[in-house]
Amino acid sequence: MDHKLNMLAEILKRNSDDPDSIDMENEVDHYFFFQSISNTDDLEAAWALFDEHKEIRSRLLNLESNTREIPGWGYLVPQLDQVGCSEDELLALVSSHISMLRPLLLEEDYNDEITSFIDRGFSIEIAPPSVEIPDVSDNELFGVLYEAISDYLIEHYPYDIPHYAVLRNWAIYLTKCDEVACYLLWPCLKHKLTLPDSCMDAGAKLWKLGCRDRYWVKDLDYESKTVYVRAPWMDKRI
Incomplete structure (x- = not known):
């Protein structure tokens, strides 16, 4: 086994009630890896094996506030009763998310409607409470952006470094949200494009607000030149 992967295994074993069961070639032992290390020195030693650990931990700190752990499962979800923002802030977040991801969109025929919609310019509005939020399967804007994030993470991750498999699986299972995983892992991706940090x-902020899939093309009509968004706390407004 790779030397650094073996070091991670030894650290996890020291912090486990059942060290003989630890097998770092089994990705299940990667899930919630850092949360499973109770000894402070061991935690620091584990993080130090990743060159980008300072930036990743800084991002993790930003992410963890106002979240809660699902009992028995371990992954984090937003505490929606403790988060919120102004309408202007929400509109700006959606605009930024779409604009930032535009360079990542695959130039494929099946994406033409969305890329054309974005490139022509669009406005963003708060959807009235009477308007139903489309199912994710019908929300092509969300689907295309989500595919771009997932594909970019897969294509640019350093799979050639064996112990980085632990970091990737940890990030994915921490929230089970690719937007958040990509946010956390961004510092260690091998970027081919010039993209901002x-x-x-x-995308991570929209997840924290419970809005990761709550934006869509108005009426699912690209000629509308409008994106609707509605946060959970806006659902019951009259």
């Missing part, structure tokens, strides 16, 4: 910031 803040590229995934808006």
Whole structure:
């Protein structure tokens, strides 16, 4: 086994009630890896094996506030009763998220409607409470952006470094949200495009606000030149 992967295994074993069961070649032991290390020195030693650990931990700190852990499962979800923002802030986040991800969109025929919609310019409005939020399967704008994030993470991750598999699986299972995983792992991706470090910031913030899939093309009509968004706390407004 790779030397650094073996070091991570030894650290996890020291912090486990069942060290003989630890097998770092089994990705299940990667899930919630850092949360499973109770000893402070061991935690620092584990993080130090990743060159980008300072930036990733800074992002993690930003992410963890106002979240809660799902009992028995371990992954984090937003505490929606403790988060919120102004309408202007929400509109700006959606605008930033779409704009930042535009360079990541695959130039494929099946994306033409969305890329054309974005490139022509659009406005963003708060959807009235009477308007139903479309199912994710019908929300092509969300689907295209989500595919771009997932594909970019897959294509640019350093799979050639064996122990980085632990970091990737940890980030994915921490929230089970690719927007957040990409936000956390952004510092260690092998970028081929010139992209800002803040590229995934808006996506992570939308997740924290419970809005990661609550924006869509108005009436699912690209000629509307409008994106609707509605946060959970706006649903019951009259």
